[in-house]
Each structure stands twice: as structure tokens, then as C-alpha cells.
Amino acid sequence: MASGSQLEAIKRAKVLMVGAGGIGCELLKTLALSGFQDIHIIDMDTIEVSNLNRQFLFRQSHVGQSKAKVARDAVLKFRPHISITPYHANVKDPEFNVEFFKQFNVVLNGLDNLDARRHVNRLCLAAEVPLVESGTTGFLGQVTVHVKGKTECYECQPKPTPKTYPVCTITSTPSKFVHCIVWAKDLLFAKLFGDKNQENDLDVRPSDGTNSTNPTENVFERRADEDPEQYGRKIYDHVFGYNIEVALANEETWKNRNKPRPVYVRDVFPDKLILQNGSLEKNCVTEESAVSAMSSLGLKNPQDIWSLAENSRIFLEALRLFIEKRQKDIGNLTFDKDDQLAVEFVTAAANIRASSFGIPLHSLFEAKGIAGNIVHAVATTNAIIAGLIVIEAIKVLQSDFQNYRMTYCLEHPSRKMLLMPVQPFEANKSCYVCSETPLLLEINTRTSKLRDFVEKIVNNKLGMNLPLIMHGSTLIFEAGDDLEEDVAANYALNLDKALAELPAPVTSGTVLTVEDLQQELSCNINIKHREEFDEEKEPDGMLLSGWVAPTEKDARLVSNGESTSAAQLAEKSDEDGIAPARSGTKRKQSEMSEMIDNIDDMKPCSSLDIGDQLNPQEVEDNDDDDDDIVMLDENPGPSKRKKLQ
Amino acid sequence: MDGEELTEEETALYDRQIRVWGVDAQKRLSKAHILVSGLNGTAVEFCKNMVLAGVGNLTLMDDRPVTEDVLQSNFLIPPDEAYYSGRSLDELCCESLKDFNPMVRVSIEKGDLSQFDGEFFDKFDAVVVSCCSLKIKKAINEKCRRRPRRVALYAIECRGSCGEIFIDLQNYTYIQKKSDGTAECQLKYPSLEEAISIPWRDLPRKVSKVYFAMRVIERFELSEGRKPGETSISDLPLILRLRKELCDAQSLSESHVPVSLLERMLAAGGKEHPPVCATLGGVLGQEVIKAISGKGDPLKNFFFFDTADGKGIIEDISNSSTS
Numbered sequence: 001m002a003s004g005s006q007l008e009a010i011k012r013a014k015v016l017m018v019g020a021g022g023i024g025c026e027l028l029k030t031l032a033l034s035g036f037q038d039i040h041i042i043d044m045d046t047i048e049v050s051n052l053n054r055q056f057l058f059r060q061s062h063v064g065q066s067k068a069k070v071a072r073d074a075v076l077k078f079r080p081h082i083s084i085t086p087y088h089a090n091v092k093d094p095e096f097n098v099e100f101f102k103q104f105n106v107v108l109n110g111l112d113n114l115d116a117r118r119h120v121n122r123l124c125l126a127a128e129v130p131l132v133e134s135g136t137t138g139f140l141g142q143v144t145v146h147v148k149g150k151t152e153c154y155e156c157q158p159k160p161t162p163k164t165y166p167v168c169t170i171t172s173t174p175s176k177f178v179h180c181i182v183w184a185k186d187l188l189f190a191k192l193f194g195d196k197n198q199e200n201d202l203d204v205r206p207s208d209g210t211n212s213t214n215p216t217e218n219v220f221e222r223r224a225d226e227d228p229e230q231y232g233r234k235i236y237d238h239v240f241g242y243n244i245e246v247a248l249a250n251e252e253t254w255k256n257r258n259k260p261r262p263v264y265v266r267d268v269f270p271d272k273l274i275l276q277n278g279s280l281e282k283n284c285v286t287e288e289s290a291v292s293a294m295s296s297l298g299l300k301n302p303q304d305i306w307s308l309a310e311n312s313r314i315f316l317e318a319l320r321l322f323i324e325k326r327q328k329d330i331g332n333l334t335f336d337k338d339d340q341l342a343v344e345f346v347t348a349a350a351n352i353r354a355s356s357f358g359i360p361l362h363s364l365f366e367a368k369g370i371a372g373n374i375v376h377a378v379a380t381t382n383a384i385i386a387g388l389i390v391i392e393a394i395k396v397l398q399s400d401f402q403n404y405r406m407t408y409c410l411e412h413p414s415r416k417m418l419l420m421p422v423q424p425f426e427a428n429k430s431c432y433v434c435s436e437t438p439l440l441l442e443i444n445t446r447t448s449k450l451r452d453f454v455e456k457i458v459n460n461k462l463g464m465n466l467p468l469i470m471h472g473s474t475l476i477f478e479a480g481d482d483l484e485e486d487v488a489a490n491y492a493l494n495l496d497k498a499l500a501e502l503p504a505p506v507t508s509g510t511v512l513t514v515e516d517l518q519q520e521l522s523c524n525i526n527i528k529h530r531e532e533f534d535e536e537k538e539p540d541g542m543l544l545s546g547w548v549a550p551t552e553k554d555a556r557l558v559s560n561g562e563s564t565s566a567a568q569l570a571e572k573s574d575e576d577g578i579a580p581a582r583s584g585t586k587r588k589q590s591e592m593s594e595m596i597d598n599i600d601d602m603k604p605c606s607s608l609d610i611g612d613q614l615n616p617q618e619v620e621d622n623d624d625d626d627d628d629i630v631m632l633d634e635n636p637g638p639s640k641r642k643k644l645q
Numbered sequence: 646m647d648g649e650e651l652t653e654e655e656t657a658l659y660d661r662q663i664r665v666w667g668v669d670a671q672k673r674l675s676k677a678h679i680l681v682s683g684l685n686g687t688a689v690e691f692c693k694n695m696v697l698a699g700v701g702n703l704t705l706m707d708d709r710p711v712t713e714d715v716l717q718s719n720f721l722i723p724p725d726e727a728y729y730s731g732r733s734l735d736e737l738c739c740e741s742l743k744d745f746n747p748m749v750r751v752s753i754e755k756g757d758l759s760q761f762d763g764e765f766f767d768k769f770d771a772v773v774v775s776c777c778s779l780k781i782k783k784a785i786n787e788k789c790r791r792r793p794r795r796v797a798l799y800a801i802e803c804r805g806s807c808g809e810i811f812i813d814l815q816n817y818t819y820i821q822k823k824s825d826g827t828a829e830c831q832l833k834y835p836s837l838e839e840a841i842s843i844p845w846r847d848l849p850r851k852v853s854k855v856y857f858a859m860r861v862i863e864r865f866e867l868s869e870g871r872k873p874g875e876t877s878i879s880d881l882p883l884i885l886r887l888r889k890e891l892c893d894a895q896s897l898s899e900s901h902v903p904v905s906l907l908e909r910m911l912a913a914g915g916k917e918h919p920p921v922c923a924t925l926g927g928v929l930g931q932e933v934i935k936a937i938s939g940k941g942d943p944l945k946n947f948f949f950f951d952t953a954d955g956k957g958i959i960e961d962i963s964n965s966s967t968s
Contacts, residue, residue: 002806002918026923029720033686033919050660056697056745078720138665139931302656303668369664376664379697380930383690387923391952394920405955412942418928419950419957 002035002394009397010035014103017041018091018120019110020067022377023134025057026386027110028071032079034390039082040104043068044090048338054379092119092465098520101127106396108132108389112375114159118433118463119519121146121154125434126520130396134385138376141385141409145392145424148434150401156428166536171201172247173257177350177359181370184349185335188239189342191220193322193333203243228323232316233265240264240352260356268312291325293317293344294364302364306348308355315348337372346371384409388419430546432462438511438524443499443542445507445529450477451495456540462523464516471512474504499527651675655748659699670938671699675748677937678702680769682758682785683776684709684734686718686917687803690926691773691933693721695749696742698934702750703742704769705735706758707776718917759784763791771797771933776873776915779863786813786837797936799929800837802859804874805913806952807906808925809859811837812932812944819939834946835963843962845895853958855949857902858910861888874915881911909953924950928957 002010015036017024020043031039045067047058057074058067068086075084089095092115101107101123109131111117117133124131124146131146133154146153169175170183187202219238222231244262247253293299293314299306306314318341322330326341335342347367354361368374388407395403405421414420430437441457450469454477458467469477477491499506506512508529515522525544533541651659651671663671677700681688684707695703709715711729716722721741722729729737735753742751758774759781766772766789774782782800789796790813800811814834821830835843841860865880865887866873876884884907892899928948935941947960 030919030923033718033720033922049657052746053659053662053697053699056693059744060747075720077723078716080724301650365663374661374664377661378665378931379662380694380927380934382927383694383923383930384927387920387925387927388955390920390923391955407955409957413959416959417956418944418948418959419924419955421955 006394006398007035010394011037013105013397014038015040015393016101016104016107017110018107018116019043019112020055020057020071020086021045021051021110021112022054022379022382023110023136023385023389024067025055025071026379026382027108027389028075028084029057030386030390031108031393032075032082032084034394037082040085040087041068041071042087042089042091042096043071044088054377054382056379091116092518094466094518096123097518098123098126101129104129106130106132106393108393109134110389115463118155118159119465122433122463122516122519122521124148125153132389132392132396134389136377136381136385136409138378139381139409139411141381142407143385143388143392144406145396145404147396147401147404149427151404151424152427153431153434155433156425156431166539167201172253174353174357174359175257177354177362177367178370180350180353180357180359181346181367183353184346185371188349189333189335189346192235192319193330193342196331202239222323228320229316231323232319235319236312236315236352237264239349240356244356258358260358263308263312263352263356265312265316268309291321292340293321293348294340296321302368305361305363306351308352308361311348311351311355311361314344315352318345318348335371337368337374343368343371381409384419432523432546433521436522437546438526439544439546440526440528441512441542441544442528442530444531444533445499445527447498448541449496449498450502452541453499454479454495456542457525457544458514461544462514464514464519464521466516466518468515468517469512470515471502471504471506471510476502476504476506655699658746658748662698666934666938666940670934670940673938674699674934675701677770678704678768679933680704680706680754680766680772682706682772682774684719684738685775685801685803685915686919686922687801687808687925687929688773688775689719689721689738690922691801691929692738692742693745694926694930695933696745696751698930699746700749700937702752705739705742705751705753706755707734707738708755709734711737714916718919718922761788763788766792766796767794769796770937771799773799773801773929773933775801775803778873779867782811783836783838789813790815790836797933798837799933801925801929803917803921803925804859804862804910805916806918806921807855807858807910807913808917808921808950809855810925810929810932810944810948811840812946812948813837814936814943814945817936817943819943821942830942832943832945833963833965839964840946840962843964845892845897845901848962849960852901852960852962853947853949853951853956854901854903854906855951856947856960856962857897858906861891861902861907862910864891876911876914878908878912881908884911906951906953918952921950921952924957 013036015031015038017027017031017039018041020028020041024041024043028039028041043066046064047055047062047067047070049060049063051067052058052060055067057071062070066086066088068088072084072086076082087096107120107124107129109117109120111120121131121133125148128148130148131154132143133146134143135141144154145151165179165182169179170187174180174183187200190198191200191202219234222228241262241264244260248259248262294302296317297310297313299310299314321341322345333339333342335346337343343364347362347364350367350371351361362370369376388409392404392407395401404424406424408420408422410418410420427434429435432439443453454467454469458464458469466479467477468475468479476494478487483491494502506527508527510527512525512527513522514525530543533543649672651668655671655675656663659671679695679700679702681692681703684692684705692703692705711722711732711734715734716724719738722737739751739753743749772785772789774785777785777800786798786800789798795815795817797815798811798813802809802811812834813836814832817832817834819830820827845857861884862876865871865884866875868887869883885904888899888902888907892902928944928950932944935943944959945961945963947962949958949960950956
């Protein structure tokens, strides 16, 4: 039970919750029951059906409404006299500035993406408000406490950015199902149904390296009078047949790889009669939401793994349905995991490609999870984590910093512990976020444009939303909508210039200052010119260091869910995610926290066994007969993290 | 809930959790029937979890009227006297829980569970008891053990910021996934009676202190004829005397049952710290889901949580664990 002094602190506290989803619902409920009386909650999302298995404050009738508002209403039902202020907004909005954050005693995160977490981390540091972070995936979860000056900030330990793949793997040499999904989603789907003006590598020929602008481009354009079914077969033959034949022509590529098999409609449906789907429900009610190739073909079970023929039927039927029933969507669609027809199309396309390359096929259920970056989630883990968050929050309110803990909820117990508390670490002295360490950027100042620097480094790596870039006292770039026309025009010009050609030229030895006023983060970057960069290992064409960078298994070029022409930030996932174990690396303390914070690599890691491989620092028992052993971390690792004293 | 396949509705609603435990487990859950006797804060959390998970049937038993104390850790009941007056706790919780998932059948059962015949338990896959004296816990456990088909028993106890879960799965066989394939595992659980009869000095070293503290207070309530949770800090002197008696009889140093721990638990009485309810209810939910689905290593056989050190500890208190 909360003691008298705890109750006092709780009653007086003003708390900010960021996120009203899986963790948020459980957290709001527990905070209210625990006696908190002034809670603010920010969430930009609306309620979806798939939320209802765990976000228990919501009902079927609430689908489409604001999570923050509905959560508030639901909790007020059993605690009518407390104050809950909902914000149906993005936490990155300018209204949530440092002043806003300063009014709170503690901030509690229940977020589902890295980007927002970093943003909140910076604001909490700037406002000097303690932050309790958390994350869950399946049966795994964690809670961490971040207090400026006392512990690590959320970014002291690098968080791996989501997995991306080299373009050639996607366009020419897939070896895993996920490669086929990325192809189907970001190339084929985008080409057929997305913005026609977007760059698309679908017809890239690895042999000549040029983007094809020859007549075959017109294959994807459907003439107004072209029969949809015929068009579909033409597309099928082009991407699964012709394109493969072209790829096979380049012997080099296949020297050490299994050759793919081109697939044509006539191979799969030798007897043309079988092809006539005779859609079972062709003349039935066809509201957009009911348009489905699966229904049309009588394939009911999303868990089934379809044969090549079935996948092909789905592919053709889905394509036909898009054309016949959703014509107006064509040209401005992006893949949406909740768009049944899109999921069917992508699944089928990925499977046909997989079949070509000898990769095992997957069910729609599995494909949807991969394509949609779906994070698996259950209510129980969220409930456990919410309880732990409140326990930490109460300690924070009392400044009981000796007792702050990072707590891990494991799937398999480690030394009898299912819930494992660990002492927080001191701040990382080379953390550019909380320790103001300068960074080093190696870049070709003659060929790299300012735009590349802004997108790849400032936005992506540094996570700044509204940056300001200065060279000495000269402002060379500023983001924002409220700039004067001539100023904005000037910046636009700058963006297209190479660094060395800027009015205040940026060359080796230059120090750039990058700031985000909203996040109150300022960062100095030392520039060093370098001529060459390895395309595979350094696909960005620049290298940022001094900032402890995540290790990455593959060269980064294309990420699942993003356009092939830009490396963007983490994609939003449904729920807090977990990064998979990095093979070959011994798992350390730091990796634990990274693991649980971040977006899953695609496949659920239900068999992830963190406990066994960990050497945690066990927390001292505060008992009189202290015969418990405190295990010191024998391998403090390169960053030499120190335990809180 | 007829037919073999999950309905479209179920598939859509349960999508995220099916990705955790699979369709088969979900189907098994939808056929399961759970009894919850005693609706304290932890039990209510558990019920919420099971309803969200899509259990087939949930039967509630708790005849008590709603009081201020009860409302403290209950998020299912609006604090409106006009609404709850004259109605029992189980009725109100039932109404509220139904709302969380219309596909789950939530019902109530009236009467004294400890008086029911054995056959009553046959329809349940699992029985969860809380707000329950040791005597009654044991009696219910025995009844469950005598049924032809296994009826799992879970007993939860939450005193302030300390919690305990006891699990009895009797003889439990399940498939364990290993890196090199699968293996059949067999676990033999002791009854509550058997477990707590194990001499303290025979237990593994460094068993959670919460275990001993719970046993002392349990014994105290028994000998003083108190209702479960009917303790206060003024009972400390008597408790300390009992502690000495028990520890002497068990040849165990009293330091295994720290005064500070007993104080906290006594002072709380029957009150529960809501974050502990959430944590315990979550762990219990996971365990019951594992047992019903047959997937995942079940916890054997005690779980302890204490906010003082923040550890969630599993203790195997059975003859197989003694030296």
C-alpha cells in the first residue's frame, strides 16, 4: 500500500502520459486507481478493431474515435473526480514545447515508435523532467527511468534503426521472403497503384545500371480500353516472367546463386478454362470495404499457405478488383495493412516471386505481419509493465533515486526472476544528446548536397524535426513554415548546392552547429572531407561518428515500407516492439534495453530468450541480513557504463 | 462458439495475440471455462485479462456488497451508490466485464464454494481463489485434485505491496520448444497442503522472504480466527511471537522473515496497492493462458512480487526442489 508520504506526493503530482494505446490504457487505469489526480495524456491515434484485444478502455462502438479522449472518458467512469486532460495530437507538435513539459513532475511514455521517443527524451532533458520509458512486445517488456544528471538519457545507449536492404537484393537477388514482400509492396504495388511520379526501381537492370526509360515502361500503363483481366495477365507475365528472363541473362549475378525460374500465366494455368475465376460474388454488394479477392475466390482462411496457382489467382483477381472497383484509388495509394485487397495483392505477388526464387511461401496472415510491420501484443504484458511504471513513477515523485530501477519482464525466468530489476546507469559522457559531445561527419563536401546532409544526418540520424543549421554565425538552413518568402527561397537554393559551394563554404575542418529549438538540442558537427564511400557498407555516402552508432547487419538502402529513393526514419508500428537478437554478439545490458524499445525486424521473436544470456547487475536487497550477492558486470563493454552510486 | 475455425470477428479482434500464441491456442482458450472466487483488485485484473484474451466462459463468485474499500482497487464499478447499492460484487463485475468482450460468456454463481460438491468443479479448466482463508484454499484444492479431469488451481494473495501466486497444475505434460526440436516435459505439482508442509529448513537457500511472511500471517489469521486480510499494525507483537515460534520449530533463522516486511504486510491488511494488482493479475493471466493453451513453460509453483526490491521471483516449493 502507498505510505502516507507517498500518497501525499501522488495527490499533488501532475503527470504527463504520452500514448493511450496498449500500455497507455493499462497505465491510465492504474494511475487513477493509485490515487493520481491530475493526468494529461497525448495520443494522435484513433481506435481500430485490432486494438480491442488489449486496449480495454475502448469498445467496438469507439472505433474511429480519439484514443486519448475515449480513454479519459472510460477512466472517469470509475474515478469521476480526477482531472484527465486529453490531447488528440502528435507529441511532436510545437504546442508541446519545453514550457509545456516543465509543468509536469514526471513524464510516462507508452509509445510505439523510436522517433517520438527520442523527441520526448529531448524535451524531458530540456525541461529537466524525469522520464519513465517503457516498451512491450508479446511476452517481453521493460521499464526504464531517465533523470537528467542522474541516469542515462533514453539516447545514451544507441537504439538500432529499422532494418533496410540493398536495392539489388530487392530488385534482383532476393533470398528471403521479406525481400519479396518489400519488392511487392514498395516496388510493384507502388508502381501499379501509387504515385506515378515517384521514382521506382522495379525495372532496374543490374547489368547496365540505368533506369529503364524504354518502351517497356508502358507495360504498366493501362489503356482505357484495355481489358482488366488481359492487363493483369500482361503485368503478371512482365514482372514474373520477362523481368526474370532479363535478369537471368546476366550470368555474373548467378554465378554463386540459385537461378530464379521465370513464371508465366500459361505455365500456371495451362488450361485457360481454369483461369476464368468466375468470381463467386461478382454481382454481389461491393462496398469498398467488402472488396476482396479472397472472398471472390472462396479462399477463406488467412492462415493457409496458398499454392502457386492460388496465389496467381489471387494476384490476378486482386488486380482486376482494384481496376474495376477502386479505380479512383489508383495513382494515390500507399500500402496500408488494413486494406484487405492491398494485403491480398502484396501477399500473392510476394509469394509468386518467392516461388520463382525457391523461397518458401507464406500465408496471408504471416505476410500481412511482415508487410505491415505488425507487432504482436497481448494485454497481460501491458498490464504488468503498467504496474511497474507506476511503481517507478512514485519513486520519482519522492526523488527516491537510490531505488530507481530498470525492470525487465522476461518470457523465460533468469535465475528465478520473471521480473528483473537492474540499477540504472550513469549518463554516457559521449552521448550527444545529454552530454553535448561534438560529432564527426565524414562526407564528400564537393559532391554531397546540403539536402543530403539535412535528410540523412539531421532528420534521420539526429532525429531533429525543425532543425537550424549554422556555419559559425551564418544560418545556412532553417526548417519551418513561417519563414519569409525570400528567406525560404534562399534556403531552397542552398539545399541543392554541394556543401563546398555554399555561400559560407563547408569544407574539411568546418564545424557546423545543428539545433532543434523545440527539442532544445544543440549539436556540433566537425566536418571532414572524404572522397570515396563504400556503396554497400556506407550507402548514405557519409559517415557520422562520435555518436555511438548501432551495428547494422546489412547495408542500408531500402527499408521495408519506405520508398526506394530515400532512407527514412522508423516506420510506425502498432505497438512497442522488440529488435531481434543480433547473432554473434554477446548480449549485454545495453542490448537489453535496445532490444525492447525498437521495432521488430518482421518476425515475432517469441522464442527470444534474453534471460539466459544476460549478465545483469543484480540489485542489492535492502535487507538487514544482506547476504545476497551483488554481481558486478564483469564485462562493462566499450562504453564503460557506470552504475549509479 | 460452434465450429472448428475462428470466426472472422475473432480473427480480426484477436489478430495481435494470435501472432503471439497462434490460432490453436486461441481456439483452446475459446473453449475454456474459468472460475474466479473472490474479487479483489488482483482478481479483477485477472478477469479483465482473461476476457480480453477471449476465454470461452468466466464464472465469478463473490457475494460481498460493495464498500469504499472494495471500490479502491476496482476499476469495473462506478462509484455511484445508487447504482451499486443492494447488488453484490460479482453481479456488478459481471455486468462490466461482459462489455469488454461480447464474445466471452461471463456469469455468476451464488453460494459457498467450499460447500459445493466435487462435481461442481468438473466444468472448469481452472479455479482462481482470492480473499480466502488457508483452510478454504486447501479444501478447494483437494476437491479439484480429486476430479477425474485436471482442474488447475491458482491462489492469489495481495497484502499491500507484496503479492503471492500459488499454482497447482497437478500432473502437467506439455511440449517444450527447444532450439533443436521439441521435447515432452512432465511436471508434478504439489498440492497447497503438501507445499506449505515442507519444512522450512529443507527449502532451497534464499527462498523469497515473502513466502515466509505470508505463511506467518496466514497462520496468525487461522489461529486468531481472523478473516483474510483482517490484520493491522497493532498485531505486530503477536505476529513477532508467532514468528519466533514458527522459526524455532522450523529451525530457521528469524532473519528470513524481516520485521519490516511483516509490518508492511500487516499494516496493509486486505488493501492492495493497485500497481501490484496489475502486475500480479498480468502474471496470473499469462499463466492461465499458458496452461489452457498448453503452450509455454508454466510457472512452478509460487510467484512473489514485492515493490521494495522490485523482483518478480519464481520459487519451486515442492519435494523435487528440496535437498
